[in-house]
Amino acid sequence: MSSDSAAVAIDTGDLPFGGGMLALVRPALDLLEPGGVLAVLTRQAHAIDEFGTWCKVEHHELLESANQPGGVTRILLRKGSLGAPRGKLEDGLDLKSHNQRLEASQMLAAVPLPLTADPGTGFAPRGARVEPGGPVYPYTINDLAHAAPPDIAQLYDQAISAQWNADTDIEWGKIKPLPRPMQRALGQVFTFLAENELSALYVPSRFIARLHPHYVETAQFLATQMMDEARHIDVFLKRARIGGGGVGISHATTSASLHSLLVLEDFTEAAFLLSVLGEGTFLDLLRYIETHAPDEVTADIVRRARADETRHVHFGMSHVKHALASDPTMYTRLEAAVRKRSATLAGVGGVPYAVQDSLTILAAGGNDPASVAKGHNAFRELMEVMHDNRVKRLLTAGFSPAQAQTLSDLHTPNFM
Ligand SMILES: [Fe+2]
Ligand SMILES: [Fe+2]
Incomplete structure (x- = not known):
């Protein structure tokens, strides 16, 4: 697989793996559907080993790494589906106020009410992606x-x-x-x-x-x-x-x-x-x-x-x-x-x-x-x-x- 097949690429510069790199990697993975590929550029030579361990724990797949000129390593990861939050990332939603007001009816129009709701989403606000594994709540009015x-x-x-x-x-x-x-x-x-x-x-x-x-x-x-x-x-x-x-x-x-x-x-x-x-x-x-x-x-x-x-x-x-x-x-x-x-x-x-x-x-x-x-x-x-x-x-x-x-x-x- 070549790095050209990555849907998203990020440059993490000199950031150590345990010193902030994941704060760039995780949000980039959030943009992908399970199965999507992320390219990570790093100047940390040992990052590849740490990525290998982390990918196992997080159920992602480490595809390949390649050294590039200037001490840069390019690492390709495939996003896993296990444990990933359900639902689509809310992206590009920009509510506009009218005369300094922002009404509930605008919120509802932007994020419509579902026909049915799953008691397993707990107190997650409508529109949030929900990580699996939370308890089922005792809601009875779900439609x-x-x-x-x-x-x-x-x-x-x-x-x-x-x-x-x-x-x-x-x-x-x-x-x-x-x-x-x-x-x-x-x-x-x-x-x-x-x-x-x-x-x-x-x-x-x-x-x-x-x-x-x-x-x-x-x-x-x-x-x-x-x-x-x-x-x-x-x-x-x-x-x-x-x-x-x-x-x-x-x-x-x-x-x-x-x-x-x-x-x-x-x-x-x-x-x-x-x-x-x-x-x-x-x-x-x-x-x-x-x-x-x-x-x-x-x-x-x-x-x-x-x-x-x-x-x-x-x-x-x-x-x-x-x-x-x-x-x-x-x-x-x-x-x-x-x-x-x-x-x-x-x-x-x-x-x-x-x-x-x-x-x-x-x-x-x-x-x-x-x-x-x-x-x-x-x-x-x-x-x-x-x-x-x-x-x-x-x-x-x-x-x-x-x-x-x-x-x-x-x-x-x-x-x-
Ligand atoms: Fe009353
Ligand atoms: Fe009343």
């Missing part, structure tokens, strides 16, 4: 259909630019004391919200560790969702306590309903029950509280939370529609999940009474009987609005009108 909807990077980009600060963005100092019944009602409403927000924080956390990192944009989005929920818990409990209202009752109905979310094992079922049905219903509840808020700060808190929830619902809808499109049997599975949850909650009555009463008092703006009658009507209208909007979301997801009606009726009286 695109169930791991990442098409707009996941855009959702993550939106989420990181929409973060707000529970400490400094809310004008806490502007909150004035309210009459006692209103204060208690608000305390109860925000206790209920915080309890549901806790479930929305915990449920996604169960799926991050099961999700293959090649779909990292979904894990990143879920992390923003968890940060959102942590902030909602923060502001809701602060609002419950500022002004002397205090937190109220946690009902068994609420507890049973949220427990049935926490024990879900399937990511798509969880996205459907938590985000499409639960957080979807919460959008209407938050709008109701904003409409009837006793002050601008309270309205601001729930308005901000609703903007975040809108993203969570959007993710849930995208996830579920994407999974349904690639696997139509999911319709039956999701319907079964709603029915199973409803059966689990059989015997659980209507909306928890303290929640019902406090939402009524909130809309009444006080506790005189005439206002309470109006508050009661507002609460009843809320139930209808929630049902109508759930049906609309189910229709958008692709369920039939009859299925949408039934599933909306079966949804938990706890709202989430």
